[in-house]
Amino acid sequence: MKLHLPTTLLLFLCALSLTAAEKPNIIVIFTDDHGYADLGCQGLLKDVKTPHLDQMAADGTRCTNGYITAPQCIPSRAGLLTGRYQQRFGLEANGSIPLPIDEVTIAQRLQKSGYRTGMVGKWHLDPNHASTEWMREFMPEAKGEKSAIPPKLANPYMPDKRGFTDIFSGHTQSYLANYDLDAKDIKPNRNLRKEGFRLDIQTDAALAFIDRSAKQPFFLYLAYFAPHVPLEATQKYLKRFPGEMPERRRTALAMISAVDDGVGRIREKIEQRGLTKNTIFFFLSDNGAPLKMDMKDLPLSDQKGAWDGSRNDPWVGEKGMLTEGGIRVPFLVTWPGTIPAGKTYDQPVISLDVAATSLAIAGMEKAPEHDGVNLIPHLTGKAEGPPHEFLYWRFWNQSAVRNGQWKYYQAGDKKYLFDLTSPEHEKVNRIAQHPEIAAQLHASLKTWADTLKKPGLPKGPLNDQERELFDHFLPGDP
Numbered sequence: 001m002k003l004h005l006p007t008t009l010l011l012f013l014c015a016l017s018l019t020a021a022e023k024p025n026i027i028v029i030f031t032d033d034h035g036y037a038d039l040g041c042q043g044l045l046k047d048v049k050t051p052h053l054d055q056m057a058a059d060g061t062r063c064t065n066g067y068i069t070a071p072q073c074i075p076s077r078a079g080l081l082t083g084r085y086q087q088r089f090g091l092e093a094n095g096s097i098p099l100p101i102d103e104v105t106i107a108q109r110l111q112k113s114g115y116r117t118g119m120v121g122k123w124h125l126d127p128n129h130a131s132t133e134w135m136r137e138f139m140p141e142a143k144g145e146k147s148a149i150p151p152k153l154a155n156p157y158m159p160d161k162r163g164f165t166d167i168f169s170g171h172t173q174s175y176l177a178n179y180d181l182d183a184k185d186i187k188p189n190r191n192l193r194k195e196g197f198r199l200d201i202q203t204d205a206a207l208a209f210i211d212r213s214a215k216q217p218f219f220l221y222l223a224y225f226a227p228h229v230p231l232e233a234t235q236k237y238l239k240r241f242p243g244e245m246p247e248r249r250r251t252a253l254a255m256i257s258a259v260d261d262g263v264g265r266i267r268e269k270i271e272q273r274g275l276t277k278n279t280i281f282f283f284l285s286d287n288g289a290p291l292k293m294d295m296k297d298l299p300l301s302d303q304k305g306a307w308d309g310s311r312n313d314p315w316v317g318e319k320g321m322l323t324e325g326g327i328r329v330p331f332l333v334t335w336p337g338t339i340p341a342g343k344t345y346d347q348p349v350i351s352l353d354v355a356a357t358s359l360a361i362a363g364m365e366k367a368p369e370h371d372g373v374n375l376i377p378h379l380t381g382k383a384e385g386p387p388h389e390f391l392y393w394r395f396w397n398q399s400a401v402r403n404g405q406w407k408y409y410q411a412g413d414k415k416y417l418f419d420l421t422s423p424e425h426e427k428v429n430r431i432a433q434h435p436e437i438a439a440q441l442h443a444s445l446k447t448w449a450d451t452l453k454k455p456g457l458p459k460g461p462l463n464d465q466e467r468e469l470f471d472h473f474l475p476g477d478p
Contacts, residue, residue, distance in 0.1 A: 035289030052264030066331020083355025107163030203262030252309025408441035
């Protein structure tokens with residue numbers, strides 16, 4: 001029988017003695033509306049081409065049961081960067097609140113341990129006019145989107161105030177930055193207008209940050225705006241995908257290919273700097289792809305309410321659902337020399353684990369409020385059993401819990417029990433055969449939900465969007 005406590009304590013004491021030069025660099029690459037199927041290493045679809053990400057998987061671990069905390073961008077980003085279920089601080093969904101100022105990010109914690117911290121790409125955690133709860137509290141006089149949010153209200157939520165020393169924050173061609181693509185300081189922070197393809201710009205900004213930071217331990221959060229709509233790509237990437245296929249699919253594949261090239265360039269930079277064995281990479285997506293149910297190939301000019309060209313095979317559902325298609329995402333972890341190469345890991349892990357792992361390998365104490373765990377002992381085979389006994393979700397009028405092979409799912413008045421190890425997966429509801437398991441999982445889910453800022457399980461009926469999705473993907477009575 002292995003004694004885990006002394007081993008964990010020994011690892012922790014060793015971590016405390018790390019010098020700045022020994023602390024590992026941490027790079028988190030976060031894609032946007034990127035479905036589970038769209039990595040070549042998943043072995044699911046022949047049209048996707050991601051050689052650099054496939055090599056990253058070959059050099060480390062591909063987590064086949066990797067989850068995000070919400071099937072939507074703002075809450076999933078909040079969960080990742082705080083290491084806490086975002087419902088604990090009331091960020092339930094898009095259209096509620098920004099990331100509260102009193103929540104502590106990974107970057108803020110790592111700064112205290114001597115890390116330089118960089119944020120590149122899509123932030124999306126500051127207040128906007130869709131933040132209805134926040135607007136009611138802080139700008140009750142506002143009248144629609146014509147009411148500008150004053151800088152004095154918006155600035156405290158921006159990434160440079162949330163623990164990031166270096167920022168290049170933006171979606172497409174406009175960026176709030178305190179450095180340029182030549183790695184030089186810009187004072188004061190200002191909006192930069194950069195011409196070019198948005199994903200290449202974001203990669204260039206990440207490379208510039210590494211050049212600025214390579215002499216000290218650093219944490220980089222690179223949030224690519226891809227393959228989220230609006231879909232766009234240059235011929236350099238589009239021509240890699242000839243032949244007959246939906247144009248939305250072609251463009252999404254081109255955008256994912258641009259991300260893949262970026263990952264290759266970043267890993268090459270790390271190697272050139274002699275940092276390969278001292279740098280851990282996480283790669284994951286913020287939620288599943290929005291299929292819009294039937295993946296219609298609408299014109300690329302259709303910016304809203306359209307399929308983004310990505311796919312969630314073989315899972316049921318899409319963005320906006322707590323089915324696997326909405327929350328099970330690409331999830332890679334690579335740290336050459338520490339994590340064994342060419343490994344697949346099939347125990348459930350979640351984006352919350354990124355923060356807990358980062359603190360542990362930086363030699364910092366576990367934050368008691370964190371909901372994630374340090375994955376390194378699990379990925380290296382030094383810890384027995386799964387990292388989590390239970391994983392939980394609550395979103396809109398849906399809630400779910402996973403425990404081992406079982407997933408209990410409640411949506412409005414619909415209740416499901418799925419065996420995720422069965423070939424039928426979420427296509428067969430087993431609640432009638434195993435009512436006792438469903439009851440136990442429901443009780444665990446309720447206990448968790450009662451600890452949240454807005455306690456309890458959802459009581460309302462499905463909203464119009466949920467009802468449409470459920471009628472399409474999970475038709476009929478459970």
